[in-house]
Amino acid sequence: MVEVIEKGAYLYKGESIIGFENEISKEDLARVLKEKGENPVDLDKLVNPKEASKNTMAYDIIMKHNTSGDSENLKLKFDALTSHDLTFVGIIQTAKASGLQQFPIPYVLTNCHNSLCAVGGTINEDDHVFGLSAVKKYGGIYVPANVAVIHQYMREEMASCGSMILGSDSHTRYGALGTMAIGEGGGELVKQLLSKTYDVPRPEVIAIYLEGKPRKGVGPQDVALAIIGATFKKGVVKNKVMEFVGPGVSNLSVDFRNGIDVMTTETTCLSSIWTTDEKVKEFFEVHKRPEAYKEMAPGTVAYYDGLVKIDLSKVEPMIALPFHPSNVYTIAELNKNPEEILKAVEAEAIKLLDNPKIKFNLTDKIVDGRIKVDQGIIAGCSGGTFENIYKAARILKNASTGDDYFNMNVYPASQPVYLELLKNGALADLTESGVIIKPAFCGPCFGAGDTPSNNAFSIRHTTRNFPNREGSKPGVGQISSVALMDALSIAATALNGGYLTPATEIDFDDAEPTYNFDRKVYENRINQSFNKGNAEAELKYGPSIADWPEMYALEDNVLLKMVSVIHDPVTTTDELIPSGETSSYRSDPNKLSEFTLSRRDPEYVGRAKATxxxxxxxxxxxKGNGDADVKETRAILAEIIGKDNVTAEEVDNFVKNTSVGSTIFAVKPGDGSAREQAASCQKVLGGLGNISIEYATKRYRSNLINWGMIPFTIPESEDLNFEVGDYIFVEGIKEKIKEGIEEMEAQVISIKGNRKIKLQLKNLTNDEKDIILAGSLINYNASK
Known part of the structure; x- marks a missing residue:
């Protein structure tokens, strides 16, 4: 089904695999190319990995957007930006504080994270009003709530072959439409708004080689989960570009490709790109943008840094069990061994949740030897596409979802999709079967819609299934769980009264539907103000939109107090700052920070505030306030100085020259969302750094840096037995960062005994160094 080949590979025009690095000679290459009717001039270049890597689609697009003049160290400028209402207020506030005058490129603000605000009153709509006022002032594009989810709008209206788009949502992926898109923290969008660059080493490119054709009943989520299951734990595409090639691409509709592509985020790759063809051309024609198309394919011989080979004909209906998209099984395998598999998942989940209040159970879903689920959801940028919903409707036509505990909801991803499904009768068929149709909304993806009952088991064609991502509150003893599945198998399960059923086991009309895009709903509701901004217009602030608190520049030394220690293999951004109802406070940094780590370490906020x-x-x-209480800091620094008869003046000088802040230790933090709030909330509470073995994603590390936090790593060979309350002191940190010193000695002051450890600070760009030294991107920009 999926084969991961962790060595360099040569491909011919993206259609066939020629051979692998160190296994193909110049003579072999000449013979193969001659058989294909090619007669290249310079075989030495083609068999050279560095040269042949320039023939990938990714290299071509990247170089056309690179402004550095250095093909290894990139400074990228994007063609468009996009954010939703969980992030755009903070981004615009940050950019405004940094001197924003106008949006230099199209910036789309969508409102698809339209929080229910059971606790926030007017906060939600206040943010939307702020967004519209910003678009009118700075010249952007405003998509009102429920008109489209962020990525569907960008597919329909903004993606184009050969372009690059940056979004403040991790699932910013439009590779199937020829656009290299990257999801990042808000700080990176701020840089683009200020006409600065996205700085990154040139990423490696991994070929995702598709062959064969999916069987009837297999959908895009099945293929995506198969790829995630094969790649995530191995880290083979982490921070790399996934380039989809091979003869199997042409066997997939564009909606099918989009459904796979959006899920590449869950592999932790940086971006994605696909070959384009007549089907993509037709997509742009249907969407009234034929000029956005161009044929894209790798060069005659392209070198890839690795290869993942997928035989689409062998992919089966898949399920990702709690609590990660990589926890993948075939549905058939799960149905055959439900007790064994669910018990294993239960054991891992209980260990992960680490909360005696929670009574987590999955095996109670086994009824008469079969798994019975409580809810089915098809929604968002991955599930809510036209074909997914249309085919689900074909499965459920003239059927019933039943009157028992099982319920099913469907969210079309945009109003044009909704309108076409309305016209062709699919929504009528679904409604008649008992499915509830809801408007475009990302709520089921981030815990603000359709939260299941306690201990319920929901199957969803959405993007993630992290703990409490579905909206439950483990801190008060609640837990429900989500398994990711394809829309086809969700509909098949609904057809069978909630008993888990792969769509390959049922018969239904699988014909590809015709889609007609009607832009009128966009023309009637979307504010198109790009290049039409009015600098005199005022931003409209609600009472809960607050400015960022003051942030201080880094002193000569740093003293970090450990306020949370997490030894889980991976820590998600949803654990660092929960989504769901907490997003009601997304535009007030101080209020939002109160939820930091609340579902993973409820004592964190109090400890951080004390620090x-x-x-x-x-x-x-x-500043000369003699009443300021610096006893604790004096005592620790006196111990660090570590000499007899240390004078008060020496200690006080150390106090004045040593930044004090909190830190957390986590083995691998940052998997998941691009929301910079995972870092900014720590900063608001006085955080000055993280210590980890590695960072799960580039975007989380970037978020730390942009908020002036030091992204330390620590070698696994070092003593990792940190305790809450430990102090970590690094002398001369300011100078070390300036000089680019990548490994440094630190002192740990602990009740278990003091020791010295090595900390690493690798691959900082000059701008990143300056941002950390300034104390935040806001301070850095203000100083310019």
């Missing part, structure tokens, strides 16, 4: 007070008192002491 923040140490720094506030230190700042007051520097």
């Amino acid at each position: 923040r007070e140490l720094e506030k008192n230190r700042q007051a002491f520097i």
Whole structure:
């Protein structure tokens, strides 16, 4: 089904695999090309990995957007930006504080994370009003709530072959439409709004080689989950570009390709790109943008840094069990061994949740030897596409979802999709069967819609199934769980009264539907103000939109207090800052920060605040306030100085020259969302760094840096037995960062005994160094 080949590969025009690095000679290559009717001039270049890598589609697009003049160290400028309402207020506030005058490129603000705000009152709509006022002031594009989810709108209206788009949502992926798109934290969008660049080493490119044709009953989520299951744990595409090639691409509709592509985020890749063909051309024609198309394919011989080979004909209906999209099984395998598999998942989940209040159970879903689920959801950028919903309707036509506990909801991803499904009768068929149709909304993806009952089991064609991502609150003893599946098998399960059923086991009309795109709903509702901004217009602030608190520049030394220690293999951004109802406070940094790590370490906020007070008192002491309480800081620094008869003056000088802040230790933090709030909330609470073995994604590490936090790593050979309350001191950190020193000694002051450890700070760009030294991207930009 999926074969991962972790060595360099040569492909011919993206259609066939020629051979692998160190296994193909110049003579072999000449013979193969001659058989294909090719007569290249310079075989030495074609068999050279560095040269042949320039023939990938990714290299071509990247170089056309690179402004550095250096093909290895990139400074990229994007063609368009996009954000939703969980992030755009903070981004615009940050850019405004940094001197924003106008949006230099198209910036799309969608409102698909339209929070229900059971606790927030007017906050939700206040943010939307702010967004529209920003579009009118700075010249952008505003998509009102429920008109389209962010990525469907970008597919329909903004993607084009050969372009690059940056979004503040991790699932910013339009590779199937010829667009290299990247999901990042808001700080990176701020840089683009200020006409600066996205700085990154040139990523490696991995060929995703598709062959064969999917069987009837197999959908895009099945293929995506098969790829995620094969790649995530191995890390083979982490921070790399996935380039989809091979003869199997032409056997997939564009909606099918989009459904696979959006899920590439869950592999932790940086971006994706696909070959384009007549089907993509037709997509742009249907969407009234024929000029957006051009044929894209790799060069005659292209070198890839690795290869993942998928035989589409062998992919089976898949399921990703709690609590990660990589926890993948075939549905047939799960149905055959439900007790064994679900018990294993239960054991891992209980260990992960680490909460005696929670009574987590999956094996109670086994009824008469079969798994019975409680809910089915098809929604968002991955599930809510036209073909997914149309085919689900074909399965459920003249059927019933039943009157028992099982219920099913469907969210078309945009109003044009909704309108076409309305016209062709699919929504009528679904409604008649008992399915509830809802408007475009990302709620089921981030815990703000259709939260199941306690201990319920929901199957969803959405993007993620992390703990409490579906909206439950483990801190008060609630837990429900989500398994990811394809829309076809969700509909098949609904057809069978909630008993888990792969769509390959039922018969239904699988004909590809005709789609007609009607832009009128967009023309009637979307504010198109790009290049029409009015600098005199005022931003409209609701009472809960607050400015960022003051952030201080880094001193000569740094003293970090450990306020949380997490030894889980991976820590998601949803654990660092939960989604769901907490997003009601997304535009007030202080209120939102109160939820930091609340579902993983409820004591974190109190500890971080206490450490923040140490720094506030230190700042007051520097300013001459003799009443400032710096006893704790003095005592620790006196111990660090470590000599007899240390004078008060020496200690006080150390106090004045040492930044004090909190830190967390996590083995591998940052998997998941691009929301910079996972880092900014720590900063608001006085965070000055993270310590990890590695960072799960580039975007989380970038978020730390943009909020002036030091992204330390620590070799696994070092003692990782940190305790809450430990102090970590790095002398001369300011100078070390300036000089680019990548490994440094640190002192740990602990109740278990003091020790020295090595900390690493690798691959910082000059701008990243300056941002950390300034204390945040806001401070850095203000200084310019």
